[in-house]
Amino acid sequence: MKYMLMMTSTTDGFEGYRAWPQNDVxxxxxxxxxxxxxxxxxxxxxxxxxxxxxxxAKVVRAGKSGAPITDGVFPESKEFLAGYWIVEVAxxxxxxxxxxxISAGPGPDGEPLNMPIEVRQVMS
Amino acid sequence: xxxxxxMSGTKADxxxxxxxxxEDLLAQIAFMQSFNKELKxxxxxxxxxxxxxxxxxxxxxxxADGRPVTDGVFPESKEFLAGFWIIDVDTPEQAYKIAARAxxxxGPKDRGNMPIEVRAVMSGPPPEFL
Numbered sequence: 569m570k571y572m573l574m575m576t577s578t579t580d581g582f583e584g585y586r587a588w589p590q591n592d593v594x595x596x597x598x599x600x601x602x603x604x605x606x607x608x609x610x611x612x613x614x615x616x617x618x619x620x621x622x623x624x625a626k627v628v629r630a631g632k633s634g635a636p637i638t639d640g641v642f643p644e645s646k647e648f649l650a651g652y653w654i655v656e657v658a659x660x661x662x663x664x665x666x667x668x669x670i671s672a673g674p675g676p677d678g679e680p681l682n683m684p685i686e687v688r689q690v691m692s
Numbered sequence: 693x694x695x696x697x698x699m700s701g702t703k704a705d706x707x708x709x710x711x712x713x714x715e716d717l718l719a720q721i722a723f724m725q726s727f728n729k730e731l732k733x734x735x736x737x738x739x740x741x742x743x744x745x746x747x748x749x750x751x752x753x754x755x756a757d758g759r760p761v762t763d764g765v766f767p768e769s770k771e772f773l774a775g776f777w778i779i780d781v782d783t784p785e786q787a788y789k790i791a792a793r794a795x796x797x798x799g800p801k802d803r804g805n806m807p808i809e810v811r812a813v814m815s816g817p818p819p820e821f822l
Contacts, residue, residue: 572743573752574773615739617778619696620812626784628791630805636792638810645769649698649811654741660750661760667752668760680758684751687762688773689744 570614570690571663572654573670575683576647579622592676599673607655607666618651654690663687694738694813695787697777697794699806702769703746710745712800719798727793731779736790742775778813 577585588596607613625648626638642648653670657663667685675681701709712720731737749772755761766772777794781787791808799806 572741572773617694617696618814620814622811625809625811626788627807627809628788628795629807630792630795634792634796636788636795638788647771649696649773664750664752664760664762668754668758671752671760672754672758680754682754684753686749686751688746688749691742691744 569658569660569663570654570656570692571660572652572688572690573663573667574652574686574688575650575670576686577650578645578647579642580644582622582648582650588676592674592678595674595678600670603666603669604653607653612655612657612662612666614654614656616651616653619649622646622648660687660689693782693784693787694778694780694815695784696811696813697779697787697791698809698811699774699776699794700771700809701774702771703766704768706746706772706774716798716800723797727797728777731777731790736779736781736786738778738780740775740777743773746770746772784810784812 585593604613604616622642625642626640627642628636628638631637653666655663655666657666664687667687671682671685672680673683728737728740731740746766749766750762750764751766752760752762777790779787779790781790787810791810794808795805797806
């Protein structure tokens with residue numbers, strides 16, 4: 569079963585993250601890298617990607633001619649995808665376990681963030 | 693440059709989708725299949741995935757002991773990811789053009805073309821973070 573684990577945040581959340589001391593950011597990245605390595609070793613790793621900042625996000629629609637109409641204005645409450653993992657696991661519980669590990673990643677001063685991670689099955 | 697093209701909707705949008713006629717659904721599936729094939733043939737398709745319905749979504753955080761605490765309650769306004777494409781193109785404009793094509797996927801005619809969120813995908817953390 570493939571599951572997608574999603575990290576999301578509002579623009580405010582991204583701004584907060586931008587203000588982290590470099591040391592804390594490095595610790596956080598090292599923690600996530602360790603998770604990626606462990607998932608690769610267990611054979612559960614499928615894919616992970618981090619996305620560009622929400623300030624780079626555009627919403628695109630086709631106009632009448634089919635040409636793209638782009639807009640970069642979003643409601644303040646909008647939750648932007650920051651990054652995701654796709655894992656191949658034996659049960660949803662295992663996906664939740666991995667999500668909890670990601671959730672516990674260190675934040676400022678090394679304290680666990682315990683941030684929310686959305687988990688949903690990916691359809692084949 | 694890798695870009696992600698995201699389709700998302702609220703629970704109400706997903707409920708609307710569930711009520712499409714079979715004919716509309718089949719037309720949409722046919723569009724998506726030929727769109728994906730076209731992207732693949734053009735050598736720009738990196739990945740395409742569709743997600744389960746939002747009723748199956750859980751939000752997980754680590755409890756004090758590190759164990760998962762799961763919850764399935766979300767605000768009504770929450771936009772759920774329905775599916776995405778990752779494409780590898782030379783410019784953002786090409787990504788927008790492809791997103792505009794995805795935007796024209798057929799459906800019941802009462803809503804017009806659907807919005808597609810487009811953002812660059814990073815290949816790794818910014819160098820200053822390493």
